[in-house]
Structures are given as C-alpha cells and as structure tokens.
Amino acid sequence: MKIFKGILASPGIAIGNAYVLNRFRLSVVERVIDRAEVKGETMRFMAAVESARGKMIQSIGAGVKNLTENLRDILHPHLQLLNDPTLIDQSVFTIERELKNAEWALKTTYDNLAQRFERIRDPYFKERVHDIEAVVDKVMHELMGRKEEGLESLTEPVVVFAHDLTPFDTAQMSSKHVLGFVTETGGKTSHTGIIASSLRIPAVIGIPKITKGVQTGDPVIIDALTGVVLVNPTDHQFQIYNRKRQQFFYHDRELEKESKLPAATLDGKTVTIMMNIESSHDIHTGSKHGAEGIGLYRTEFLFVRDNRLPDEEEQYEDYRKVAESIAPHAAIIRTLDLGGDKVSGDFVEEPEDNPALGLRAIRYCLRNPAVFRAQLRAILRASVHGNLKVMFPMVSSIEEIRRAQNLMASSMRELKKEKVPFNRDIEVGMMIETPSAALMAEQFAQYVDFFSIGTNDLIQYLLAIDRGNQKVAHLYQPLNPAVIRLLHMVIKAANQNNVAVSVCGKMSADPLYAYLLLGMGDVEALSMEPHSIPKVKKFIRGISLYDARKHVQKILQLQHVRDIKKYLIANISPLLTEGMFSELTVED
Numbered sequence: 210m211k212i213f214k215g216i217l218a219s220p221g222i223a224i225g226n227a228y229v230l231n232r233f234r235l236s237v238v239e240r241v242i243d244r245a246e247v248k249g250e251t252m253r254f255m256a257a258v259e260s261a262r263g264k265m266i267q268s269i270g271a272g273v274k275n276l277t278e279n280l281r282d283i284l285h286p287h288l289q290l291l292n293d294p295t296l297i298d299q300s301v302f303t304i305e306r307e308l309k310n311a312e313w314a315l316k317t318t319y320d321n322l323a324q325r326f327e328r329i330r331d332p333y334f335k336e337r338v339h340d341i342e343a344v345v346d347k348v349m350h351e352l353m354g355r356k357e358e359g360l361e362s363l364t365e366p367v368v369v370f371a372h373d374l375t376p377f378d379t380a381q382m383s384s385k386h387v388l389g390f391v392t393e394t395g396g397k398t399s400h401t402g403i404i405a406s407s408l409r410i411p412a413v414i415g416i417p418k419i420t421k422g423v424q425t426g427d428p429v430i431i432d433a434l435t436g437v438v439l440v441n442p443t444d445h446q447f448q449i450y451n452r453k454r455q456q457f458f459y460h461d462r463e464l465e466k467e468s469k470l471p472a473a474t475l476d477g478k479t480v481t482i483m484m485n486i487e488s489s490h491d492i493h494t495g496s497k498h499g500a501e502g503i504g505l506y507r508t509e510f511l512f513v514r515d516n517r518l519p520d521e522e523e524q525y526e527d528y529r530k531v532a533e534s535i536a537p538h539a540a541i542i543r544t545l546d547l548g549g550d551k552v553s554g555d556f557v558e559e560p561e562d563n564p565a566l567g568l569r570a571i572r573y574c575l576r577n578p579a580v581f582r583a584q585l586r587a588i589l590r591a592s593v594h595g596n597l598k599v600m601f602p603m604v605s606s607i608e609e610i611r612r613a614q615n616l617m618a619s620s621m622r623e624l625k626k627e628k629v630p631f632n633r634d635i636e637v638g639m640m641i642e643t644p645s646a647a648l649m650a651e652q653f654a655q656y657v658d659f660f661s662i663g664t665n666d667l668i669q670y671l672l673a674i675d676r677g678n679q680k681v682a683h684l685y686q687p688l689n690p691a692v693i694r695l696l697h698m699v700i701k702a703a704n705q706n707n708v709a710v711s712v713c714g715k716m717s718a719d720p721l722y723a724y725l726l727l728g729m730g731d732v733e734a735l736s737m738e739p740h741s742i743p744k745v746k747k748f749i750r751g752i753s754l755y756d757a758r759k760h761v762q763k764i765l766q767l768q769h770v771r772d773i774k775k776y777l778i779a780n781i782s783p784l785l786t787e788g789m790f791s792e793l794t795v796e797d
C-alpha cells in the first residue's frame with residue numbers, strides 16, 4: 210500500500226481501479242530538405258494542422274454534453290492557437306528559409322515559445338505553455354501519423370492518473386467513466402484544476418512522479434477532501450473510505466438543499482454570502498449554490514482569455530450581462546488585476562524581476578490610462594442595468610486611490626457630455642491586500658464606500674511568502690498572529706469609520722477562518738468560490754457572533770500559530786457539522 214499527498218483540485222472521494230495514461234513524447238528527427246521539397250513539406254505541415262483542427266473540433270463536439278461554459282472558454286482559444294502566427298508562420302518560415310522538415314520546424318518553434326514562457330513568473334500564465342504543448346502535440350501526431358492515447362475509448366469507470374491532462378482530455382471525460390483523476394503537474398490555478406471543479410469530478414493534482422507509483426488496474430482511493438491518494442489500499446481502508454464517500458454525497462446533497470437559506474447567526478446577524486467569479490458564465494453555478502451577489506469579479510480573465518484588450522463595447526456587454534443576471538443582488542467589478550509579465554501580445558511590457566511587486570493591477574491601470582478609462586466607462590455604462598459596484602485592486606497609497614477616482618470622475622464627465630446614462634452614485638471600493646493599505650485603513654476609509662479584504666495577497670505581502678511557491682507553502686499561514694492582528698485592525702478601522710467591510714480572499718471559504726473573521730467585528734459579506742457557499746452558510750447558521758467575539762479576544766493574546774490552531778480545533782471545530790470540512794482539521 211502506498212500513500213501520496215497532493216493539492217486538492219476538486220472535492221470528493223473516488224474509489225476504483227487506476228488507468229495510467231502514458232503519453233510518450235514523440236522523438237523528432239532533424240532533416241535538411243531540398244529546395245524542391247519546400248512546397249510539399251509546407252503543404253504536409255498545413256494538412257497536419259487542418260487535420261488536428263478537425264479532430265479538436267470533433268473532440269469538443271464529443272464532449273459537448275459535459276462542456277461547461279468554463280470549459281468552452283478554455284477550449285476555443287486552443288483552436289485559435291492553430292491560427293496563431295507565431296506557431297504557424299514561424300514553423301513555415303523554418304521549413305522555407307532553413308530548409309528543415311516540418312516536424313523539426315514545429316519542434317523548434319515550440320522550444321522557442323517554451324523558453325519565453327520559462328521567464329514568466331506568474332503561475333497562471335506560466336502554465337499556459339501546457340496549452341500550447343497540447344496543441345503542438347496534436348499536430349505532431351498528425352505529422353507522424355501516430356495515434357494519441359486518449360480517454361475517448363474508456364469503457365469502464367476508472368480513476369485516471371496522468372502526467373498532465375489537456376483540456377481536450379477533460380472535455381472527453383464524463384463522470385460515468387472517470388471517477389476521479391490525479392495528475393503530476395498543476396497548481397491551484399491550472400486549467401486542470403479549474404475544469405475538475407467545474408465538472409465536479411474528485412481530483413488531486415501536483416503529485417510528482419505519481420504515474421510511476423501506480424499501474425493500470427491497481428485498486429486506488431482518491432480522498433479529494435484531504436488531498437490524499439492511496440494505491441493498493443487495505444480492506445479496512447476500503448471500508449472506511451466507502452463510508453466516507455457515502456457521507457460526502459449525502460452531506461453535499463443536504464447542504465445543497467439548504468443553500469438558499471440566509472446565513473443568519475444564532476444571535477440574529479445576517480452575513481451576505483457572495484460568489485467570486487472569473488467569467489460571467491460562472492454566475493449560474495454560483496446562484497444555484499445560494500450566492501447572494503458577486504463579491505469579486507476577476508475581470509482580468511476577460512482580458513487574458515483571447516490575449517488581447519477587449520474594447521469598451523465588449524466589456525460593456527459583459528458587465529451588463531453580469532449586472533442583469535445577478536440583479537437585484539450587487540456585483541462588484543474589480544478593475545484589471547494584471548500587468549508586468551502576466552500576458553503577452555497587446556499587453557507586453559518589459560519582463561520584471563519581481564512581478565508580484567511590479568507593475569500590476571492599479572499600477573498598471575494608472576500607467577495605461579486608455580485601458581483603464583475604457584474599463585471604467587464600460588462599468589459605468591453597465592451600471593444602469595443592475596447594482597454594480599467598482600473596486601480597485603492592490604492599492605498601496607492614498608495617491609493611487611485619488612488618481613483612480615479622478616479618472617473615474619473624468620469618465621463620468623465624458624459620459625454626461627455624451628448623454629450616455631450611468632449611475633452617478635455607483636459605490637466605489639478598494640481591496641485591502643497590501644500591508645500599507647491595511648495600516649492606513651482608517652485614512653482610506655475617508656475615500657471609499659467599501660473595503661474588501663483580499664487575504665490571498667495580504668498574507669503573501671505581510672509574511673513575505675510567495676503564494677505560488679511550493680517550497681514555502683508551509684509558511685503561508687493565515688493563522689500567523691501578525692495576520693490575525695492586521696485583519697482585526699482593518700475590520701475595526703472600517704467599523705469605526707463607517708465603511709462597509711467584506712472579505713473575498715480564500716479565508717472566507719473555510720468555516721473556521723470565517724468564524725475568526727466574523728468574530729473580529731462587523732463583516733458585511735464573505736465572498737468565495739461557488740461550491741463552498743452552502744457549507745459556509747450552514748456553518749454560520751450554527752454560530753453565535755457574541756461567542757465568536759469572545760474567542761477572538763482570547764486568540765489575539767496568543768503568540769504561536771500552533772497555539773492558535775490548537776485553540777480553534779479545541780473550541781470551534783466542534784461547531785462543524787458533518788460534511789463541513791476545514792483545512793485546519795485535515796491531518797498533515
């Protein structure tokens with residue numbers, strides 16, 4: 210029996226036999242061609258591209274029943290990659306000018322692109338190289354007349370183990386045949402992770418060399434509630450996990466049934482529970498899970514999806530759809546949080562040594578006022594179609610918020626002159642996700658209508674721990690006393706200065722962290738990824754705010770993460786009912 214530990218990508222428990230997807234790399238031979246061969250070689254290359262395109266369209270079609278909007282958004286850019294001048298023209302160029310065979314030309318183009326991606330630090334964009342790899346692989350198989358091993362031929366339910374899964378593999382997954390999956394690569398922001406959770410297939414990712422530790426046919430268990438994978442488990446473990454799986458299904462269904470009930474505490478305070486979205490397509494799922502508005506719309510995904518700047522009109526249409534679909538609830542549109550090395554194409558800036566500390570978010574927008582203005586105008590125009598609010602990310606000084614507001618005011622003046630309707634009283638807020646913004650919360654309160662605390666970045670910047678770096682992941686501690694003190698300070702400052710405060714970082718989605726946050730003061734809303742909503746709502750219905758405040762006062766006296774964790778596990782985790790899991794109660 211072997212046990213592996215990975216990253217949770219999509220919750221659930223899967224029990225079954227392993228199917229190891231072995232994708233061997235095709236070895237490519239370099240061959241110099243004759244001038245007379247150039248035309249034929251180019252045609253062979255283009256025919257392979259066309260054939261790959263045909264198969265990709267077919268596989269999107271085959272997976273059509275499963276295709277969530279999210280997945281569609283991911284697959285279509287894949288098809289577009291086959292029109293990408295860098296990929297296609299560069300390969301043709303190598304055939305024509307360097308007189309190389311088509312396979313070698315394609316490999317050289319890919320190697321060059323991959324080198325460029327190597328320099329990208331942002332994990333989300335870095336991982337996009339796998340999308341290009343998947344497409345190149347398809348064309349290469351066509352060129353060499355080889356068949357790619359895929360999931361389309363699965364006839365029995367299995368647990369898939371793979372180095373990585375392309376979005377095409379996942380498009381072919383139906384929950385009937387794929388009970389769950391485990392991959393070697395992938396971080397929390399990888400497409401594999403995003404897709405797994407939208408298909409609701411249990412998945413654990415990021416276990417290096419797992420495909421060497423398991424063979425097709427081995428009995429396996431994936432516990433995607435704690436991130437554990439068991440290969441060849443004992444009978445006793447089978448029994449335990451079978452029970453755990455039944456409980457999970459049962460509790461998930463039960464939680465779902467109550468997800469429309471408000472999150473009102475035992476002592477009568479109602480907390481608004483909202484959803485974080487990356488695309489307007491996520492709204493439907495979030496609403497089904499009981500979301501009462503959108504607490505964070507990460508609009509950068511709208512910008513990076515097609516790797517170009519959407520114009521004001523396109524953005525207006527999107528924000529209008531968001532406003533209308535969520536009305537009468539509110540939607541907080543966060544202005545662009547990208548910059549530095551995050552994207553190529555229209556956005557290109559010089560690569561930065563420290564992109565997390567570089568020209569990103571509000572800094573990027575203030576440096577590119579035309580981009581910023583188009584987004585502000587689009588939000589303002591859409592604001593008459595529902596209850597839209599606007600929020601600025603990564604603010605670290607009063608000057609920034611003033612400059613952003615000046616641009617907002619001038620966009621309003623323009624629209625007024627153009628006689629275009631907009632909501633003059635639109636609420637304007639900021640994220641508190643830099644230590645400087647947190648320390649100056651009292652002063653910032655004079656300038657904005659609301660704060661939304663971004664704990665993901667606030668923890669990263671406060672503790673100086675890169676949130677995407679596996680090597681220091683154990684030091685990324687929401688329970689570090691410095692984090693707790695700073696959060697407490699911000700919530701108090703907001704309350705004392707009558708500015709609404711919410712939390713939209715990942716801490717909101719964990720019941721025990723949510724308990725701490727609510728005990729720190731008057732927190733109006735918690736915003737989280739949709740599938741955590743039913744759990745957090747139910748948890749809040751079982752707690753008293755009065756007690757939470759008393760516990761927070763005691764926790765504020767503690768100096769060690771370990772003591773705070775122990776305190777929460779001893780005193781608060783008994784409030785978790787079955788099916789509600791917290792990362793604090795997971796054994797390491």
Ligand code: PEP
Pocket residue numbers: 505507546642662663664665666667713714715
């Ligand atoms: C955060 O930093 O907590 C946050 C919600 O923003 P993002 O995760 O998009 O950086």
Ligand code: MG
Pocket residue numbers: 602642663665666
């Ligand atoms: Mg952030």
